[in-house]
Amino acid sequence: MEKIIVRGGNRLSGTVKVEGAKNAVLPVIAATLLASDGKSVIRDVPTLSDVYTINEVLRFLNAEVGFDNNTVTVDASRELKVEAPFEYVRKMRASVLVMGSLLARNGRARVALPGGCAIGSRPIDQHLKGFEAMGATVKVGNGFIEAEAPEGRLHGAKIYLDFPSVGATENIMMAATLAKGTTILENVAKEPEIVDLANFLNKMGAKVRGAGTGTIRIEGVDVLFGAEHHIIPDRIEAGTFMVAAAITGGDVLVKGAVPEHATSLIAKMEEMGVQFIEEEEGVRVIGPSELKAVDIKTMPHPGFPTDMQSQMMALLLHAKGTSVITETVFENRFMHVEEFRRMNADVKIEGRSVIMEGPSNLQGAEVAATDLRAAAALILTGLVADGITRVTELKHLDRGYVDFHKKLASLGADIERVTEAEEDMSTTEQTIITDLNA
């Protein structure tokens, strides 16, 4: 088992570069399956475990996939299989995003039911509602969802989402690109990753309009082609480094950060006393000597992102006064609260809200990551806690962050990633040194 070990107290400074967005690259790779002709070349792809997983899913489906130098190449021109098994979907829920592409391309798709995860039950009823409206017959049984289009092709439809689900918007958008006729999708998600996917689909020959607004219109075409695309920078990774700078009272240039993708986050952090300077290469973040408490409510974009909720909790624990965070997107995204308590955080859960009295007298402890953003948040807390923090369950971190500890170390954090054997060895060495000095 690996651990990240952080010794708190260092102020961060310097420059850190943001990777391509995990939540943009996964749907884009799923969309490459729509091309029955030509190769897709996707650039600025982060080396995350989720990317390796989606690549494996595509290979299983009979696409030819390469991944080198932050570039994924996909040739999906061969006949594709229709089934994505549970071993992949269990590893990563976003595997369900191949369903729209497969259904559009093959007229049939069979994908293992994702089930719940640490942040909530996460049903996919809105995805299925969209496929059904486009004429598909959807059956759920034996742990699989099976969808079949009449005579092998979906038709356009008018679809209203009950909630602006990111995954449902993406899956239905992909399915509609090859449907007969026009699809009008209403109350859709407006996240920057939706716009990135629409841009890629249009490069493939699709006709998608309105991405980034509440209504998306997709005129179906007969065939799509491989295309080249650069993935947008990861606004959540960028936000995580903004918090790292702020929590340590540091001065960090977050290179590649797009301020328009982080409006709600920057506004809240400014309210807390953090200074932001837009520079040519990115955003400079300067932390104050004392952070002010604020209230936050997570919402679909352009509201405050749920994927920054736990990192902001880390920041608010360090702020002076009473703060309240209300989580409205996922019903169970507070698993990290207990771990923060192990670090002496003054925090309590009341329904869908968390109340913090700050600043907490944060102390280093051994804590376990409960999901990928919680992993980052616990490490951020370790940067200002008294003593040593050890964070375990790093498989979560590796889903969403490339070289997180190395990037923080390059900014001046006292942080390392070790295996249990290495930690035991260094403890033994410490004991010998202490004994020799005695």
Ligand SMILES: CC(=O)N[C@H]1[C@@H](OP(=O)(O)OP(=O)(O)OC[C@H]2O[C@@H](n3ccc(=O)[nH]c3=O)[C@H](O)[C@@H]2O)O[C@H](CO)[C@@H](O)[C@@H]1O
């Ligand atoms: C790979 C990826 O891009 N993941 C992001 C995506 O997840 P994901 O696409 O799964 O998130 P959704 O926007 O679909 O889910 C938001 C809420 O809607 C509910 N829901 C969703 C679909 C559905 O058919 N029925 C339903 O009830 C979910 O349970 C959840 O409570 O958006 C989330 C919300 O910004 C982010 O936290 C995730 O990081």
Ligand SMILES: C=C(OP(=O)(O)O)C(=O)O
């Ligand atoms: C919840 C997240 O991702 P996923 O939807 O892939 O679990 C996330 O990126 O914070």
